[in-house]
Amino acid sequence: MTSRRGFLGAAGGLLAAAGTVARAASNQPVAGTEAFFGPHQAGIVTPQQSHCFFAAFDLTTDKRDDVIAMLAAWTHAANRLSEGKTALPLGDDARVPAPDAADALGLAPARLTLTFGFGPGLFIKDGKDRYGLVASRPPELADLPRFNGDQLIPAKTGGDLCIQACADDPQVVFHAIRELARLSYDSAELRWVQTGFISKPGDGSTPRNMMGFKDGTQRPADIDKSVWAGNGAPAWMRGGTYLVVRRIRMALEHWDRTKVSFQEETMGRHKYSGAPLGLQNEFEPLGLDRNDKDENPVIAENAHVRLANADRNGSADILRRGYSYNDGANFVAERWPPWRQGMEYDAGLLFICFQADPRTAFVELFGKMAKFDMLNQFTTHTGSGLFACPGGIQPGEYIGQRLFEKI
């Protein structure tokens, strides 16, 4: 039994192969399966799935060949998992540990995508060039600065490698990370993980975040320019992108006690319609130059939407792919400026974004927001990471092969 979908059997591979072709031809996902191979990694412009499990790893080996072997094993397994199969064929020998935990056996592929990223630690760590890659570190993979208000928890920050698993099923994403982590035992260990979900209204309208607002839905006008590393990039990054992840805890109990009008001024949008403040329709331009009768801006200078707006930031554009998270209860939060706040939920936003150059995109955009955004009263960044996601993987190739083999 090698397929998670017993009833599909050998046809699973055919369906997936057909999916690859169809996707390449029409750029439309085939229902149920997302192609693993392609010009870009899956899980970046893929229509967003309902569940995410993000995992960051620390490399524990000093051997370049171990890293290569792990990446090759990950590639092989990720392609199988994307097709709804077990990470490796289960085999018939009950006298050995099975190469797949079988917790997703019988479940559909649920549009699983696995997106791999390389953190700064792959290139240099504690001043050490462990794998002879330091000269290949792209300038875009510059360590993130400390942002105003950061309350980063080391156990939820950084990592030498990352995998973003997304699917329309929480068990499928857990299973994928679990199996890939098992394949890394000789070379890496989990550093931190984070679950997320997004619930979409059935009528296709914009999802709301935990604060009840339609936020973070602006998309770059030009994906090619804003998201993908271009021809000037080294071969391994061509068609790749840079991933920034932030774990943003929200003070929901305090937010819930504020007036709707205050919430709307903070965000710069009306809560229920999603329209820019003072306007009627969610999709109208923000109209940031509009003033009220006293010549004050309708959308305040430190309103969230103004500071997050790409046009106002020299086109610092990012592709957002965030999820809400619900990590249960946690009754104290460290806030900024330094004080401890009574809380209930450890819930908020697993913010994930992709961009061609984080230095001119996320860092530029969030640098200002961290200083001025009124929303900061209710948000605390507790986790963070930056990763270079290599270009798409071709059959026969392993993730990052063009980095290690300097093609």
Place this chain on the structure above:
Amino acid sequence: MTSRRGFLGAAGGLLAAAGTVARAASNQPVAGTEAFFGPHQAGIVTPQQSHCFFAAFDLTTDKRDDVIAMLAAWTHAANRLSEGKTALPLGDDARVPAPDAADALGLAPARLTLTFGFGPGLFIKDGKDRYGLVASRPPELADLPRFNGDQLIPAKTGGDLCIQACADDPQVVFHAIRELARLSYDSAELRWVQTGFISKPGDGSTPRNMMGFKDGTQRPADIDKSVWAGNGAPAWMRGGTYLVVRRIRMALEHWDRTKVSFQEETMGRHKYSGAPLGLQNEFEPLGLDRNDKDENPVIAENAHVRLANADRNGSADILRRGYSYNDGANFVAERWPPWRQGMEYDAGLLFICFQADPRTAFVELFGKMAKFDMLNQFTTHTGSGLFACPGGIQPGEYIGQRLFEKI
């Protein structure tokens, strides 16, 4: 705007009302909506939804009237939420905090059920009869004993009240608990919460747990007898039941390193088919009397299925309604006998069960399992709770009214 589903508008209420009638007549749930009112609380025999958010509360008030007011507010809101509406009408006044956070605005009801339970602390706490209810404490609501191996975390154990929210959407269950918690601010506070999920194969076959096994799927032969408090119960518990919740962490990384045959001997079932050990079909009787050629039992004396089997435990029968949980990474676990084990995932089973009398059901069943079950090598109970779930609620009544008003 009073409905989470704007496009339904006033019809939301009508649909829900129709659902109530249809369910009472046919006992079949109407797609999308589960009736709140009925002879039993919803969320017990309701076909299991894909997501759960379980919340336990501590009462902070000393006033009986505060508790009654809170239960009345919970009842009103829970009925509205079950119909896909906001907890209270949003109103038009942006100058005040809204009575609903709107994070589920636009989402379908997703078969939301809200099940309420009363813990021992409602009747007596620290020796104090806070609300004049101590004489009404049912003998079935006896404090759970300490079980062998318990590693209960106080912050994940107990509670004076509980709410089990289940729906086919993780945002809908979070929203429901958040809104009900807001309505309790004057009288209670969150003690602990726990998320859970279950992913069902599309072909209707039995879901697997995190260990990759089809486990815990035995249902009582006689729901009326095993689950519902009968005519001998006080009026407020008639049609009610007792809920036991256990947060069971699984040592998945260690389980994954064991042979499939060892896993199968531990469980007493074959892993992939789900059949009892030595048999072919998942649904065959366990055949606990079968011996091998050396006259040893095929299913070991300390195999999980044998110890969990109701027939072998004087018909100690429970209605299981468990969920898997994934709380991220947590690299150490306290185990029993006392030692610390290196781990990766804080994941496992949010075990929830219902029964007419926990003393002769869960306590009897698990008391033996805690001592002998081979599976204990891989599981640790880290959270626990026991709650009396009153009988079904009728329109015009509040949860537990017959307890407080001694009808």
